[in-house]
Amino acid sequence: MSKQHDDVTTSTGRDQQEETQGQHPGTSRRDFMKLSVGSAGVGAAAAYFAGAASVVKPAMAQLSSKEADKTYVAPGQYDTYYAFKSGGQSGDMRVMGLPSNRLFKRIPVFNFDCCFGWGVTNHSKRLLADAETGEQTKVGDTHHVHLSYTDGTYDGKYSWVNDKARGRLARVRLDYMEVDAITDLPHCQGTHGIFPSRDRINAVYCNSEFRNPMPNDGSLLDEPKKYGCLHTCVDAESMKVRWQVWVDGQLDICATDYHGKYSMATCYNSEEGVNLDQMTAADRDHLTVFNLERIEEAVKSGKDVIHIGDRKDIPVIDGRGKDNRYVLYIPVPKNPHGVNIDPTGTYAIASGKLSPTVSVIPLAKIDDAFAGKIKTPRDCVVAEPEVGLGPLHTAFDGRGNAYTSIFIDSVCTKWNIATAVAGKDPVLQKIDVMYQPGHVNATMSETKDADGKWLMSLNKFSKDRFLSVGPMFPDNDQFIDISSTKEKNMVLVHDAPAYPEPHDAILAWRSIFHPKQIWDPKDRKFDWERNLVAELSKRNGKKLELGKTNEVIREGNKLYAIMTSLAPVYGLQEIRAKKGDEVTVIVTNINAVEDLTHGFCLSGHDINFGVAPQETASVTFTADKKGVWWFYCTWFCHALHLEMRSRFIVS
Ligand code: CUK
Ligand code: CUA
Ligand code: CA
Numbered sequence: 001m002s003k004q005h006d007d008v009t010t011s012t013g014r015d016q017q018e019e020t021q022g023q024h025p026g027t028s029r030r031d032f033m034k035l036s037v038g039s040a041g042v043g044a045a046a047a048y049f050a051g052a053a054s055v056v057k058p059a060m061a062q063l064s065s066k067e068a069d070k071t072y073v074a075p076g077q078y079d080t081y082y083a084f085k086s087g088g089q090s091g092d093m094r095v096m097g098l099p100s101n102r103l104f105k106r107i108p109v110f111n112f113d114c115c116f117g118w119g120v121t122n123h124s125k126r127l128l129a130d131a132e133t134g135e136q137t138k139v140g141d142t143h144h145v146h147l148s149y150t151d152g153t154y155d156g157k158y159s160w161v162n163d164k165a166r167g168r169l170a171r172v173r174l175d176y177m178e179v180d181a182i183t184d185l186p187h188c189q190g191t192h193g194i195f196p197s198r199d200r201i202n203a204v205y206c207n208s209e210f211r212n213p214m215p216n217d218g219s220l221l222d223e224p225k226k227y228g229c230l231h232t233c234v235d236a237e238s239m240k241v242r243w244q245v246w247v248d249g250q251l252d253i254c255a256t257d258y259h260g261k262y263s264m265a266t267c268y269n270s271e272e273g274v275n276l277d278q279m280t281a282a283d284r285d286h287l288t289v290f291n292l293e294r295i296e297e298a299v300k301s302g303k304d305v306i307h308i309g310d311r312k313d314i315p316v317i318d319g320r321g322k323d324n325r326y327v328l329y330i331p332v333p334k335n336p337h338g339v340n341i342d343p344t345g346t347y348a349i350a351s352g353k354l355s356p357t358v359s360v361i362p363l364a365k366i367d368d369a370f371a372g373k374i375k376t377p378r379d380c381v382v383a384e385p386e387v388g389l390g391p392l393h394t395a396f397d398g399r400g401n402a403y404t405s406i407f408i409d410s411v412c413t414k415w416n417i418a419t420a421v422a423g424k425d426p427v428l429q430k431i432d433v434m435y436q437p438g439h440v441n442a443t444m445s446e447t448k449d450a451d452g453k454w455l456m457s458l459n460k461f462s463k464d465r466f467l468s469v470g471p472m473f474p475d476n477d478q479f480i481d482i483s484s485t486k487e488k489n490m491v492l493v494h495d496a497p498a499y500p501e502p503h504d505a506i507l508a509w510r511s512i513f514h515p516k517q518i519w520d521p522k523d524r525k526f527d528w529e530r531n532l533v534a535e536l537s538k539r540n541g542k543k544l545e546l547g548k549t550n551e552v553i554r555e556g557n558k559l560y561a562i563m564t565s566l567a568p569v570y571g572l573q574e575i576r577a578k579k580g581d582e583v584t585v586i587v588t589n590i591n592a593v594e595d596l597t598h599g600f601c602l603s604g605h606d607i608n609f610g611v612a613p614q615e616t617a618s619v620t621f622t623a624d625k626k627g628v629w630w631f632y633c634t635w636f637c638h639a640l641h642l643e644m645r646s647r648f649i650v651s
Pocket of ligand 3 (some may be wrong): 056268269270271279280281282284285335
């Protein structure tokens with residue numbers, strides 16, 4: 001075996017380098033963190049997180065091939081779970097198979113994508129246009145993917161995903177695994193946590209993380225106390241904004257109960273500060289709970305409804321002030337991050353982030369608080385066990401155990417909820433993850449059907465885990481077997497590099513999903529093209545039809561090229577235009593064989609999109625360059641795929 005191959009399993013050299021070059025030689029990462037936790041102020045908060053920069057690789061037991069084999073899915077075999085991952089600053093969403101961790105698809109959402117033509121086709125451009133200005137957006141930041149529920153478990157109909165970069169919510173229809181709606185959330189910046197109703201397909205609740213002027217029209221700038229933050233209810237079917245609630249503080253991660261009574265949000269900036277020092281001043285912030293029944297009633301009756309700016313169409317409830325009847329502010333330590341509801345729907349778990357604790361809050365106590373039956377909202381917290389430094393998110397195995405990601409300690413902590421509520425130390429096991437986990441999630445964890453089979457730790461740093469790809473590293477999403485019912489059941493079985501930066505993943509049984517492999521040519525997605533062709537037929541006295549017609553229609557300086565693609569030819573051998581024409585090309589793929597996709601790429605024009613079997617797609621552009629421009633197929637569809645090309649001739 002060559003020297004190079006001997007090196008494959010060791011990275012000791014790099015570890016030593018890190019230790020000597022790290023920021024705090026002589027102090028282990030964990031000791032250093034313990035020194036800095038507990039004291040207040042910006043220095044302490046910054047130091048609390050400095051550990052991420054000086055990670056030392058922990059000793060790790062060798063994985064036996066028996067354990068690693070559990071992720072093996074033989075060629076031609078299918079995975080047993082789907083994973084739906086957000087894409088973070090890539091702006092997309094990913095679909096994977098588990099346990100293999102094979103990546104199947106990146107669904108473009110808020111990003112530009114020239115494989116599918118997202119941001120190129122008329123359909124995607126309408127969805128990506130800013131609601132107010134019409135501006136074509138290309139940038140997104142997707143953090144949270146959640147699937148639609150019926151009766152507390154996934155029904156396979158929709159997925160929703162947030163855009164933190166622009167205050168938007170997108171819906172993915174799971175029958176085709178494509179985005180079919182994007183909603184702009186008015187007066188919202190940093191839309192972060194989202195969560196749908198769990199009792200039925202009803203609403204999606206969206207949290208704004210950043211406080212900003214209401215309205216943000218330049219009339220208010222330097223009085224941050226007057227800024228606001230909104231909790232927005234979006235109708236799950238129509239994707240219209242139903243109402244918003246103005247809160248104290250701000251809103252981070254979102255969760256709903258199992259009965260449609262509450263949505264809730266962690267708040268890390270109860271101080272309403274605008275810098276780190278101010279945002280970390282208080283020892284406790286909030287878990288903010290929304291009484292959905294009372295809010296819906298008020299919206300219906302108009303009582304307590306206000307409006308922000310010129311959006312008279314959107315009712316806003318003022319939920320500010322400790323004594324209002326719509327919002328409950330439960331004090332929890334300190335700059336909390338994740339909030340998760342256990343699969344029995346009994347407890348909300350809020351993670352401390354700047355406190356090494358998680359707060360356990362029975363939903364029954366929230367009932368009591370809204371009914372005025374407890375003295376102070378803090379009495380809702382029944383346990384606050386220590387789980388490690390920097391707890392962020394919690395997953396569940398359906399056996400009463402919780403698994404919390406611990407950012408600073410770089411571990412996943414398993415703890416028992418009942419033990420915590422009984423006032424005893426609930427921690428059962430901690431395992432090292434590599435490195436610095438954000439979200440953790442388990443199979444079916446966010447449903448009443450949590451099955452306790454697999455856990456995914458979505459780690460922000462991969463450091464020395466993979467071959468180097470330069471200074472921009474992949475994330476490391478690690479796969480952990482939790483199927484054993486033993487107390488210490490977590491076994492790390494797989495490292496999966498991830499294109500940056502999935503924040504969250506939903507792991508769900510494959511049997512829930514039944515995506516179609518060929519489009520229904522009557523689908524609503526093609527309404528725009530179908531209507532256009534119907535109007536052109538009427539105006540020109542012709543019988544034009546998608547999938548049948550191959551013809552170029554001219555109306556003044558507007559040119560409509562309607563054509564089919566059928567391996568290996570386009571229905572039109574040429575399209576002739578005059579410079580300055582507005583050209584709309586409509587392509588219908590009339591192949592009805594699964595996996596036989598064609599593309600349409602027009603040389604020199606920044607136009608490329610795919611057209612799946614029985615799908616129609618269109619693009620509109622200006623013919624601004626004289627000459628001969630080939631358009632060609634970009635998806636390898638046939639032995640004569642390279643010959644699948646025609647001329648666009650501009651005189
Ligand atoms: S947030 Cu990223 S680790 Cu955007 Cu869900 Cu917690
Ligand atoms: Cu059609 Cu390649
Ligand atoms: Ca705070």
